[in-house]
Amino acid sequence: MPETPLAFTEKVKAALRLAAVDQAATALGLAAGMTPADARARVPELIVFDRDEAADRVWLERIADGCIRYTPMVEVDSPDGIILGVTGCAHLFGGEEGLVADVEKRMAELGMSMRHAFAATPFAAHALARFQTTEVRQLPVASLELEPEATQGLLRAGLKTINDMAARPMAAIAARFGGEAAQALRHLLGEISRPITPRIKPAPILAERRFAEPVARTEYALETLGELAAETVRQLEQVEAGGRQFEAAFFRSDGLVRPLVVETSQPTRNAALVVRLFEERIEGLSDPIDPGFGFDLIRLAVPVIEPLAAAQLKLEGGPAKDAEVAALIDRLSTRLGRNRVRRLVPVDTHIPEQMQLALPAVESCVPVAAWPVPEPGEPPMRPLHLFDPPQPIEVIAEVPDGPPYRFRWRRVFHEVRRFEGPERIASLWWKRRDGEVDRPGLTRDYYRIEDARGRRFWVFRHGLYDEKPDPGWYLHGLFA
Amino acid sequence: MRESVDHLAMLRQQLAWIAGGERSVEVARFATGHKALDAALGGGLMRGRVHELFAAEADDSASSLGFAAMLAIQAALGGPILWLKTDEAERRGGGFHAPGLAELGGDPDALVLGLAPDAKALLKAAADAARCAGLGALIVECWGKCPVLDLTASRRLALAAEQSGMTLFLLRLEAEPGPSAADTRWAVSAAPSRVLEANAPGPPQFEIELLRRRAGPSGMRWRLEWDRDRLAFNEPALPGAVVPLPSHRPASADGLRLSA
Numbered sequence: 232m233p234e235t236p237l238a239f240t241e242k243v244k245a246a247l248r249l250a251a252v253d254q255a256a257t258a259l260g261l262a263a264g265m266t267p268a269d270a271r272a273r274v275p276e277l278i279v280f281d282r283d284e285a286a287d288r289v290w291l292e293r294i295a296d297g298c299i300r301y302t303p304m305v306e307v308d309s310p311d312g313i314i315l316g317v318t319g320c321a322h323l324f325g326g327e328e329g330l331v332a333d334v335e336k337r338m339a340e341l342g343m344s345m346r347h348a349f350a351a352t353p354f355a356a357h358a359l360a361r362f363q364t365t366e367v368r369q370l371p372v373a374s375l376e377l378e379p380e381a382t383q384g385l386l387r388a389g390l391k392t393i394n395d396m397a398a399r400p401m402a403a404i405a406a407r408f409g410g411e412a413a414q415a416l417r418h419l420l421g422e423i424s425r426p427i428t429p430r431i432k433p434a435p436i437l438a439e440r441r442f443a444e445p446v447a448r449t450e451y452a453l454e455t456l457g458e459l460a461a462e463t464v465r466q467l468e469q470v471e472a473g474g475r476q477f478e479a480a481f482f483r484s485d486g487l488v489r490p491l492v493v494e495t496s497q498p499t500r501n502a503a504l505v506v507r508l509f510e511e512r513i514e515g516l517s518d519p520i521d522p523g524f525g526f527d528l529i530r531l532a533v534p535v536i537e538p539l540a541a542a543q544l545k546l547e548g549g550p551a552k553d554a555e556v557a558a559l560i561d562r563l564s565t566r567l568g569r570n571r572v573r574r575l576v577p578v579d580t581h582i583p584e585q586m587q588l589a590l591p592a593v594e595s596c597v598p599v600a601a602w603p604v605p606e607p608g609e610p611p612m613r614p615l616h617l618f619d620p621p622q623p624i625e626v627i628a629e630v631p632d633g634p635p636y637r638f639r640w641r642r643v644f645h646e647v648r649r650f651e652g653p654e655r656i657a658s659l660w661w662k663r664r665d666g667e668v669d670r671p672g673l674t675r676d677y678y679r680i681e682d683a684r685g686r687r688f689w690v691f692r693h694g695l696y697d698e699k700p701d702p703g704w705y706l707h708g709l710f711a
Numbered sequence: 712m713r714e715s716v717d718h719l720a721m722l723r724q725q726l727a728w729i730a731g732g733e734r735s736v737e738v739a740r741f742a743t744g745h746k747a748l749d750a751a752l753g754g755g756l757m758r759g760r761v762h763e764l765f766a767a768e769a770d771d772s773a774s775s776l777g778f779a780a781m782l783a784i785q786a787a788l789g790g791p792i793l794w795l796k797t798d799e800a801e802r803r804g805g806g807f808h809a810p811g812l813a814e815l816g817g818d819p820d821a822l823v824l825g826l827a828p829d830a831k832a833l834l835k836a837a838a839d840a841a842r843c844a845g846l847g848a849l850i851v852e853c854w855g856k857c858p859v860l861d862l863t864a865s866r867r868l869a870l871a872a873e874q875s876g877m878t879l880f881l882l883r884l885e886a887e888p889g890p891s892a893a894d895t896r897w898a899v900s901a902a903p904s905r906v907l908e909a910n911a912p913g914p915p916q917f918e919i920e921l922l923r924r925r926a927g928p929s930g931m932r933w934r935l936e937w938d939r940d941r942l943a944f945n946e947p948a949l950p951g952a953v954v955p956l957p958s959h960r961p962a963s964a965d966g967l968r969l970s971a
Binding site for chain 2: 554556573598604613708
């Protein structure tokens with residue numbers, strides 16, 4: 232039974248056009264660039280979908296991540312290509328033919344077809360793969376990927392292939408068709424090359440295990456991860472370093488990969504701890520790792536390492552206790568997410584809500600400011616909890632400029648018995664977005680108040696009466 | 712009643728002795744600084760135990776949070792404090808403001824905040840943290856009924872805390888007391904503070920009630936005032952103008968005349 236032809240559409244200049252067609256549709260004479268109406272007139276059974284560029288990109292990136300098994304030099308060549316730097320890697324897969332056969336087999340398992348080319352530079356490989364020739368000089372001028380008018384100009388001048396252009400002096404081409412054309416030609420001819428920018432920086436420490444037969448059991452995969460962790464620890468010992476980040480990659484036999492990352496707050500060489508963090512990570516996944524047809528390569532990389540000298544335990548147990556807390560922070564950060572376990576860092580400002588910065592506890596950071604030191608004998612001037620944003624309250628004040636007499640918050644009235652204030656906090660006029668110094672932001676008048684039952688609040692009036700006709704009142708924080 | 716309590720305590724001691732020397736009969740305590748309270752508790756709150764703090768009313772939540780922070784400062788002695796709460800708690804009770812902790816005498820650098828997405832994750836994190844002997848104190852903030860925090864869960868926390876020797880303060884806000892394995896259970900409410908000059912509110916005061924205690928009588932109430940400079944609670948002075956008596960000599964005729 233022949234397959235139903237399939238096409239994707241996208242909007243080009245407010246008109247819907249076919250963006251991509253599958254093999255069945257190509258065989259029926261459809262091509263990218265047609266309008267869907269024309270295409271349907273020719274092939275009534277055509278199925279049309281909107282093109283989802285983000286999904287395409289994610290899929291391409293997943294395939295690119297899977298290609299890390301061949302070489303660390305993997306670059307995504309948007310929108311539809313991947314460039315691998317296989318210099319010195321191909322022999323591991325039985326030469327270039329073996330490598331291509333391996334890639335083709337995995338892509339076939341994913342239901343993907345592919346075209347490939349080998350070349351000395353990424354530019355040439357890019358063009359050769361798309362125009363399916365073996366020789367750079369036989370490529371059509373369209374492979375320069377210039378503007379349509381420029382390509383048309385080249386064709387009108389009788390230049391059909393790269394060879395035609397290469398025969399002319401470069402200066403003449405640059406003079407007549409622009410510097411871009413000359414530049415593109417130099418790229419294709421290999422006169423100018425560029426290095427491949429790897430998608431993922433190769434890790435300094437790496438251990439991997441390849442399996443002749445894919446491993447389908449997750450338990451066995453985890454056991455292997457433990458052995459790999461021990462291996463990386465031995466490598467770390469040799470360089471007197473500890474890992475701050477560990478990345479495990481489970482390569483499925485169909486070419487996809489599932490990377491898992493765990494972080495530690497202090498450099499570590501403890502293999503058991505790393506394995507426990509990975510178990511924690513896997514347990515916390517919303518979708519468990521799916522082995523599919525099995526994993527055929529498991530790799531543990533240590534992308535971030537820091538110096539760590541051999542430590543001696545103290546008798547009184549100081550560092551051991553610190554290590555326990557660090558291990559707890561690592562576990563909680565792994566399970567809850569790194570942004571959910573935080574330390575607070577002081578910021579040098581007088582705006583209350585900006586006085587602290589919550590940073591992930593697994594990151595080590597050196598504070599630049601210090602916490603304000605309270606004056607002895609004074610009651611607490613700052614609340615323990617702050618609402619962000621401040622909550623609006625309804626206030627009755629005896630005099631417009633005075634402290635609140637009673638106020639309503641969360642549908643409850645509070646009678647104010649004691650108060651202190653106002654503590655006037657002006658806005659940061661030098662940080663105004665419009666840069667108008669003579670129109671600064673509103674000043675806040677803060678009051679520390681206590682109601683009849685002894686509850687203590689921090690409220691402010693947003694704006695002075697000469698700044699704003701009817702300034703609003705807000706509850707900003709709650710004292711102990 | 713008193714007799715049976717003593718009897719029970721004796722039986723427990725015997726059991727502990729039979730079970731082996733693992734459990735030391737003499738447990739460490741930390742004093743709150745409030746003399747009457749410490750005397751009633753036999754020297755202060757026990758370390759390595761779970762202490763439950765209930766907000767007496769919904770509006771007392773902020774005071775209970777502050778009271779827990781003060782107890783944690785006392786229990787941790789400068790060691791790290793872990794404060795666990797849920798996303799919902801952040802919304803209802805506000806975000807943690809570190810300068811406020813410094814104003815209470817704590818060290819914000821020693822504080823680690825953990826945010827759990829829900830109550831179940833919160834309890835799981837709390838169970839892990841309770842096993843960590845390196846922590847100075849652990850505060851777990853639970854809002855609402857929190858049905859996952861049943862007797863089993865609280866017993867698990869209590870056992871973990873007992874083994875690690877870490878003190879756990881379980882904050883229950885907008886909740887009703889239920890069965891739990893906590894060592895002590897308190898109801899905390901805010902109390903009007905001492906008036907400073909110009910009618911300004913003074914240091915925080917609390918009215919606490921001992922709702923339940925595992926080894927001892929309960930039902931007493933105390934009034935406490937936090938003294939940041941000593942990192943301890945005080946017995947607040949009675950309201951009204953009070954003339955202080957010199958502490959080193961008995962109330963003299965002068966003093967009597969003044970008060971008359």
